[in-house]
Amino acid sequence: MPEQREAVEVRLVQVPVSVIDPRSGGYASVSGLGPEAFELRVDGKRVAPDRLIVDEICGRASERIRPVFVIVDFNYLDGRARIKVAEALASLAARAASLPASFQVYGLTRQLRALTPEPTRDREALERAAEAIRRTAYRQRPPGPDIGAESEADALFPGASRRGDVDEFRPSYELFGRSEPAGAAVSSFLSAEARLADFWTQARSPYHPASSLAAIEAVMRAHADTPGRKIVLLFTSEAFRFPSDDELHPATRAIRELAGRGYSIWTVDTEGLSRSGSSGSKLLSSLARDTGGALIRKLGDLSKAFDGPVEQLSCYYLLSWKQPAPSRRTERFQLTVKLRSDRDRSLWGLRVVAPGTLTLVDPITRLRGLRIGALLAPQDYPRPPVDVALDFPRPAGEIAVMPFRVRVPLKDLTWLPAPDGGVQSRLVTDAVVEQATRAGIEILCQFGADRRGGMLGLVLPRPPAPSDPGALAIGMECPVKRPKGLVSARAAATDLAARTVGGGRASVTLGDSDTSAWHAFGPRVETASGRDLVWRPGMKTAKRDVERSSWAFLPERDAASPEDRLALAYLLCGPDLSRAAQEVRHALVAAQGDATRIVMSFDSSAIPAAPPGPGCVPVRVTVPEFSLQPGGYAFAILRRGTDASTLPVSAVRGDTPAGSDGVLGVAAFRVGD
Incomplete structure (x- = not known):
């Protein structure tokens, strides 16, 4: 009888590690350490030195990948805090070109919007993001002149009215029938979604932080495959907390596991110097402490909040080794990274900042997480392309219905031989349509957004040609009780064969x-x-x-x-x-x-x-x-x-x-x- 062997998939695991000299007062690693300086244990078992690869990512070696993902959570920022964040970002724009990092800015309301399309050092792009943030700080049109790029956005999409309260809209129908262009009228969308609240007179927000944590998780999943260290910089306030501390650990589990993919989270309490008798947010401190970042709280000049993350990116170490990959269930390991100070006295006093856990996710769990991420941050999930379109509401009895369409090009799907001939592709689709109201966000309708999603099997006689215009077209109608205000549709398409997820979004304002x-x-x-x-x-x-x-x-x-x-x-x-x-x-x-x-x-x-x-x-x-x-x-x-x-x-x-x-x-x- 021939010998039977079991094939085991092996994954190259990479973990960024910082080695800090506390006496320096900074966050950059000391340089010049080799593999012999480190000891790595996985679930208590030491990784053999000949299996451990240590790369020093400092100086020129760090120039290729140094992203900082800036998330501005409007749900916990009042008007003054938003102005402070906008000023900090505008100050960063003036010096970004000289920094060893690039910055991608997101605005988080009840959904996540990219204020810059990608990590950038471009001054104008960062200034546009700062201006979009600044505009949300006023219930009426903010003072000061318009910047040119904003005027271009307003020409593309008139959006929210600049006269009176942000609840007043000029109707904008230019985007009916098409997906929302990247960066179109971002300030108009934010003005409609980012309701102002007075957190200066209340310590807690009625908004539950679970949605913000899900959006942070979506950003981290979208960029998790980017090698090396990555920074998430969260601007929020001490109102970002759970009603009960018992919720903290289970709610942040996914983020802590994603931190093992190279993330450090830096949290900024924008009210740190403004509130007297404040105890701070355990959620903010936990996110920073458990991921190797830091809580920035007592900082008068918020522009300095970028200095620590940039310094941490400027020099670190990348530890790599091979680990068996899970096939059926997610596996979690305890990581311990130490310095061999018993052999080298020059290592005494240095502090190691490294993930404490390693999570290797099975394919099904990974895809489920990507589906959720694509619905929350569709602009970060490009493959396969997903086109979403909203149509004008039409009467249907006592209410109106708003048709929306989701299209996925057939040529961008993965096609495999079908059992009965031809080729087949399997796709999971999820979609949700929401309307902004005074009370928050109301879900008008949804499709597939559950554990299994809307699974479809497609069969063709032959694979589509690269020039084939055909698409999978999904059509639905959503009831609209009040055809006024901002309506957004988001969709995700999961190619099960390729294990990739794409996202798309369309937004329009309805009004008189x-x-x-x-x-x-x-x-x-x-x-x-x-x-x-x-x-x-x-x-x-x-x-x-x-x-x-x-x-x-x-x-x-x-x-x-x-x-x-x-x-x-x-x-x-x-x-x-x-x-x-x-x-x-x-x-x-x-x-x-x-x-x-x-x-x-x-x-x-x-x-x-x-x-x-x-x-x-x-x-x-x-x-x-x-x-x-x-x-x-x-x-x-x-x-x-x-x-x-x-x-x-x-x-x-x-x-x-x-x-x-x-x-x-x-x-x-x-x-x-």
Whole structure:
């Protein structure tokens, strides 16, 4: 009988360690230590010196990876604290280019928003983040001039009103039908979500810290595979605490385990010098102590809060060894890192800062954590790409329903041979739609956000080509009791074969629109390729979109295919919707030399019938597939009596401003070969 052998997967484990000289008063490690200076024990068993690799990450060796993830928790910051944090970040922006670290800034309300798209030292990017934070500190428009980049964001997405209380919104419909662009109108979103509370007169917040801990965990999971030491710098206040200390240890377990992946957490109590008789937050001190960071509390100048983390990143040691990887369940080990001071007297008095535990997570638990992380911080989970879109609410009896769509490109999924022929891919999808209210966040609807999620099996005759436009398209409708305020949709897609998770988000503000005259909000071009696999609640499996009912936003840089069904989609608002079909018309135009020719005109059936009176109604004008030759085109939304043939050629490039010469809107696009 042949000898049977069991295969064991081995994982290279890396743990960052700091060796501090307390007499220096700093956080950078002493340099020049070799492998012989360290002793590592795993569950009490010493790792043999020939199995232990020690790398000194100091000076030039540390320049490659030195991220600081700055999380500003608005749930525990009052107006004055937010101004102090904004000033500290603006001060950092002026000197960031000379520091041995890069900074990614997040704003945490009831959800997590990236204020910088990635770790950066760019002064303008950090100043934009500081300005977004500063704007949340005022119930009315903050004093001082606008910075240029903020004005660009406001042009993209008008968002929250700057007159009066932050609960007042100007309706913004430019993002209907598409995912939220990175960095778009971040201050408007934060102003809507970051409610002001007076923590200067109360020691505790009614907001439970578990949600903030989940967001911190999401950021840590997103970047856990980045090798080397990583810093989380949390700006909060002493109100960040549990009602009972008995909750502290179990609630922070996941974060403490993630700290073993190279994280140190530094916590900043922004009220440390302002409150008299304060005992501080055990939660803040525990997060810092258990992860090798520090609690910064009694600091008059918050800009100095960045100095310790940057210094800790400037020099440390990376200990590496091989450890059997778990296959069925998560395994936890006790770590002990010591200096061999019994052999080298020069090591006397030095202090070792290292994780006390090592957690090796099994694949199922890891994916579950990534799914939660992608829902909380979708911008940090790019693969597979997830496109989320919200549509304008429509009446449904006594309430309104708000459709939302989730799309995952088929070509970006992992396809394996199917038992009955063809190829298959398995996907878990999770989605949640929320609305900001005065009382907090109300969940309008959710899909799959549980232990198993919404699992779908997809089967195709062959793997999709790299140019295939098809996607898995999931459509749902959410009831909306009060169609006003900020609505956000977030989704996560888990590729089970590749063990990767992608996230996406869309946000729009709803409000009373300007109906004194006719307006076309957010005109855009959408395509229906017929190659999507469509799934809706109640369906047993996803089906091919043979009816071409699944629409996707066409980015301006992309060209539509002649095989696509095309549509102009927008929101029409006016003083009397019953007359909309008589007052507004549509045309498709193309350039012909120096003139514009009409390719198609459309009858009034594209505008839905509506009762008399002011209001808004979604409009979709469709062009059948195989109707257009390659070239440039533009949909034109016109007032009655406006001749589309008189439009300038620039209209085909989308350069004709809305409202000029009876033009309510133009949406230009290209059809490729």
